[in-house]
Amino acid sequence: LLDDDAIVASDSGTIATWAARQIRIRAGQRFSLSGNLATMANGFPYAIGAQVAFPDRQCVAFVGDGGFQMLMAEFATCVQERLPVKVVVIKNDTLGMIKWEQMVFLGNPEYGVDLSPVDFVAFAEACGGRGVRIDEPAQAREQLAGALAMDGPVLIEAVVDPFEPPMPPKVTPEQATNMAVALARGEPNRKRIGLTLFRDAVAEAAFPAADAGIAARVAGAVGDIIGRDDEKGDGHAEPEADPDRRVDR
Structure with missing residues (x-):
């Protein structure tokens, strides 16, 4: 497209x-982050600067909703200066990277990462x-193609699953x-996350790839620990304390 x-x-972030993983840059194109x-919040101003420098080239900002909200007022600048920047905002109403780092690096439940849902379409208008x-x-491909072909600045709000883990x-x-x-x-959100992990594990089994087994390994560990907790009759049971590991609460 x-x-x-x-x-x-x-x-920066899960975006x-x-x-x-999803944008295939071809010869002649440029990509920055x-x-x-x-x-x-660097992606949008990068795209604005590129559009000023190269007014005849297609300039696209591919950003998350958390970062975009830090500088979203500059969309009005694009309108004022007639800069035809296209902004694709991946909307999951969360600071995704912080959320997954809390769980994967610290072993803590997510905390303080939810964002208020913003109607980005209404904002753009x-x-x-x-x-x-x-x-x-x-309908995503057809809608995205149509939006990229529009004149002037366009904001594309793409709603995604907030429970999809950005596996390394x-x-x-x-x-x-x-x-x-x-x-x-x-x-x-452990049940929803668990279902997502198991779904991805099934997809890996059906369509093997170079990184096959990633979701299966995590899903296996998740199922193992949750299963042990459920046997105790407490789905929120605390694991045994590890004196060498600090866990923020």
């Missing part, structure tokens, strides 16, 4: 994972631009265990 000379800019500093909402996978290329046993411990400690 991207032009042959498109310039794409992305943000960087989805960009790396804050890979070293991991700065949030209030700024004088255009907004498109994508919430049906079957390799999952260590410790990370899988931490994830399971976080769910057992009272993660409020």
Whole structure:
């Protein structure tokens, strides 16, 4: 769907994972994100700067809703300056990377990561631009193609599953265990996350890939610990204390 000379800019957070895995950059295109500093909210201004420098090229910001909300007022700048930047906002109403790091690195349930749902389409229209909402996978390609072809600045709100984990290329046993411990400690969305992990494990079995087994390993650890807790009759039972490991509460 991207032009042959498109310039794409992305943000830090889980959006960087989805960009790396789903956007196939071709020769002649350019892609940028804050890979070293991991700065949030960089994708949109990157795209604005690129559009000013290259007014005849397609410039797309592929960003998360958390980062975009930090500088979303600049969409009004795009309207004012007639910059035809296309902004794809992946909306899951959460600070996703923080959420998964809390569970995978600390073994803690998610805390303080929910975002208030913003109607980005209404916001874009209030700024004088255009907004498109994508919430049906079957219609996503057609809607996205139409939005990218529109004149002027366009904001595309793409609604996604907030419980889809951004799996790394390799999952260590410790990370899988931490994830399971976080769910057992009272993660409020543990059932939904568990179902997502098992669904991904089934998909891996049906369509083997280079990273096959990632979801299966995590799902196995999750099921093992949750199963032991349920046998005790307490779905939120605490694991045995580890004096060498600090857990924030």
